[in-house]
Amino acid sequence: MSASITFDERLEMLQIASKAWLELKRLADSIPDAAVEKHGTIGTWSGRDVLSHIAGWEAIGIDVIEQLEQTGEFEEPDLSDETIDAFNEELLIPYRAMTTPEVRRAIEDTHDALMSIAERALHTKVPAVLIDITRDHYNKHLDDLRGVTR
Numbered sequence: 001m002s003a004s005i006t007f008d009e010r011l012e013m014l015q016i017a018s019k020a021w022l023e024l025k026r027l028a029d030s031i032p033d034a035a036v037e038k039h040g041t042i043g044t045w046s047g048r049d050v051l052s053h054i055a056g057w058e059a060i061g062i063d064v065i066e067q068l069e070q071t072g073e074f075e076e077p078d079l080s081d082e083t084i085d086a087f088n089e090e091l092l093i094p095y096r097a098m099t100t101p102e103v104r105r106a107i108e109d110t111h112d113a114l115m116s117i118a119e120r121a122l123h124t125k126v127p128a129v130l131i132d133i134t135r136d137h138y139n140k141h142l143d144d145l146r147g148v149t150r
């Protein structure tokens with residue numbers, strides 16, 4: 001790999017992701033376990049399902065960044081409108097057996113791992129991946145989680 005991200009690009013990427021994480025974390029922490037566990041508050045999902053979903057996608061982000069660092073490219077999943085729901089449901093499987101406190105720890109641990117690998121990464125596509133997996137993805141679910149608190 002000839003080019004790598006600059007110090008300023010790395011700093012901006014980490015700041016954007018960190019700011020978005022702080023907003024998500026504050027909101028998630030403000031929702032009591034009983035409310036986050038209530039099924040059907042976000043379509044067929046609970047708030048806990050949304051948190052699990054975010055953790056699952058952050059785990060995918062880790063895999064993508066690792067692929068970029070190792071090979072210079074990554075394989076995007078072939079997801080269409082018809083397959084995304086099934087894919088997202090499959091992402092939840094490992095989290096279904098967890099307690100809510102375990103899900104909350106899992107999302108924090110996964111996020112910490114994602115940020116750690118992104119901080120060390122060199123590939124020029126990493127900033128776009130990290131911002132998509134964090135800020136852009138969180139923004140799709142913040143209103144869902146806000147609705148859980150009502």
